[in-house]
Amino acid sequence: MPHLVRSEMMVRHGGSAVSGRRLRRLFLAVTSTVTVLTLTSGCGLLGGSDSSNQGSADSKVEKSKIKIAIIPSTDVGPLWVAKKNGYFTAEGLDVEIVNKPSGPDVVSAVIGGDADFGFATYPVMVQAQLKGKGQTNLKIVADASAAKPDTTAVVVRKDSPLKSAADLQGKKIAVTARGTMADMGVMAGMRAAKADYSTIDWKQIGFADMLPKLQSGEIDAAFFAEPFVTIAQAQAGVSTVFQPMTGPLDGIALGGYMASEEKTTKVHPKTVAAFQRAIKKAQEEAATPAGENAVKQALVDNANVKPDIAPVLHLPSYPVTTDPTRLQRVPDLLLEFNVIPQRFDIKPMILTN
Template sequence: MRAVRLAAAATAVALAASGCGLLGGSDDAAPAAAQGGGPEKPKVRVAVIPSTDMAPLWVAKSQGYFTEQGLDVELVVKGGGGDVITSLLGGDVDFAFASYPLLVQAQQKGRGATNIKVVADASAAKPDTTAVVVAKDSPLRSPADLQGKRIAVTSTGSMADLAVMAGMKAAKADTSGIQWQQMKFPDMLPKLASGEVDAAFLVEPFLSVAQAQLGVFTVFQPMTGRLEGIALNGYAALEKTTQQNPRTVAAFQRAVEKAHREAATRTGDDAVRQALVQNAGVKAEIAPVLHLPDYPITTDATRLQRVPDLMQEFGLISERFDIKPMVLGTPAG
C-alpha cells in the first residue's frame, strides 16, 4: 500500500497541458517590426521537456513576449532529451530545450556534418533544487554509503549521473561500482519504497513532493559547492537556422531574455510557479515551496565551459571540448 501511495503522489506531478496565469510585465522589448525588420520565419516550433528549468518559456508565450517580437511559437512536448535532440537534428523543430551534456555529445557526433548553436541559456543550478534521496527508513545516510548501490537517474551520460558522481567524489566516496538504474521520475519513489533501488536523484517538482509528503531522507545535495551555479540546460538551434534566419533567432533570444528578467521579480516568480501548476501538473499547494533554478540573462561561454570540463573529468568525453564556438551571441537591445 505504501508503494501505491507513493505512485499516486508521484503521478500528481505528471505532465499536463493547459494555459498560463497572467503577468503584468514591463514593456522593455520593442516589437520586432521596430528592430530593423520582422523575423524571416514568424512561425517556429520549440521542442521542450516540461520542467522548472524551462518554465519562463510558458510565461513568455502566455504573456505575448514572443508576439511582441513577431513570433508565433508552438511548444512541442517531448518525452526525453533524446527525443528533443532527434527532433532538432531532423529539422522537425527550429529550437530545442536540452541539457548541456546532451548538446555537447550531439555536437561531437555531428562535427563536420551537423553544427549546433546555443542561442540562449535556460537554467543554472542552485542549492535545494536537486537531491540524492533514500527511503525514510533506509540505513544509507552518507555519500560513502552509496558506494556500489543502485541509484535511479533519468538517464546516464547526463547532468544527473554527473552530479551524483561529483557529489560523491567531493565526499571521497568511490563511484566506480554504482549500479545506475534509468527510469522516469514518477517511477523512482515507488521503487525506493519497494527496495528495487537504493537511492534516487530527484529534481523539482518531484523533490518537493517527496520531502513534503513521502518522508524521504536527503543523503546529499549535488548542486552545492563546486557545482553551484553550473549551467544545466540551454536553448539550441542548428547553425543553418542561425545563418538563414538570423532575425528569427534574435527575436527568440529577446523574448527569452525578457522572460528571464521578469522571472527574477516577485510577480514574475509567481507567474513561473503558476505556469508550472497549469502546464506541468504541479499541485497548487506544492508550487509555493518549489525551489527554482537560476534563469540566466546572458549566455556566458566561460560558465558553460564547466559542463564539458566535468564531462571529461568523469569520462563522458575523452578529450577537452571547447564550448565557446557553440555559443551564439545575444543581440543588443
C-alpha cells in the same frame, strides 16, 4: 540544468497507509506530459508586452511561425512567461511549444527541422555536437537555467541506515539516465566525500517510478530534481543524503535553447534575434519575486504540478546572458567522468545575443 526525467506495496505517511500504486499515480500526474529521462517545461508575469520592436522593416522576422521543442521542467518556466505575456507576439513571432519525452528527442527535432528551437540539458547538446562530427551544427541561442542548492537531492527512505555519501558505495542508485547531470552530480558528491563512486550499481528509472521502488527496497537511493524533491519529501518523508548541486557544482549551467545553424541561425537571423529578446525579457522578470511566483504558477498551468506543491518548489536560476566560462564547466565535467573522450570547447557553439 535540463538543465534532467522517468509494486504493489504500502507506504506509511502521517499515520495512514498509502498504496504504492496511488503514490505512483500522484507522481505520474505531475509528469503526464513527460515519461522518460529528465525532468524535464511557466506562465505570465506582468501581463504586458513590449511593442518597441514592431513596425520597423529592419525588425521584421524572416519566419513568424516557429516551433519550440522542450522537455517540460522547471528550467523552461520563463519560456511560458514569454508566451503567455505576449513577448513573442511583440517580436512578431507566433510560437507553438511542443513537448518531447527526452533531450535526444529534442535534438532530433531541431536537427531534422521539425522544430526551429529546442530546450535540452547541456550534456545532451555537447554529446550530440560531438556525435555530429561537423555534419550537423547546433548553436546555443540562449541560456535557460543554472543550478541552485535545494533543486536536486540524493534521497533514501526515511528509515534507511544510509546517512552519508560514503554510505552509498556499492548501492543501487536510480538516475533518469547516464551521462547526464544526474549521475555526474551523484559522482561529484561522492568524490567530494572521498567515496568510491565506481562501485555504484546504477539503475536508470523514470522519476515517476523512483519513489515506489525506493519504498519497496528495489533501489537504495535516488537522484531527484524539482518538483520531485518536494513531492517526495511531502508524500513519503524521504531523507536527503546530500544535495549534488552544491559545492563544486553550485551554479553550474544546466540547460539552454538551441537551434540548427543550417536550418535556422544562418537563414533566419532576425527570427533568432527576436526569440532571444523575448526569452531575455522573461528571464529578467523571473529573477524578481513576482516573476518567481509566475514561474511556479506556470508549472501548475503547463506541467501538472499540484497547486499546493508549487509555492514551496525550489527553482533554478535563470541567467540573462550566455557566459562561455560558466557553460564550459559542463563539458569539463563530462571529460572528468569520461563521458566524452576529449576536451570540448563550447564557446564556438554559443550564438551571442
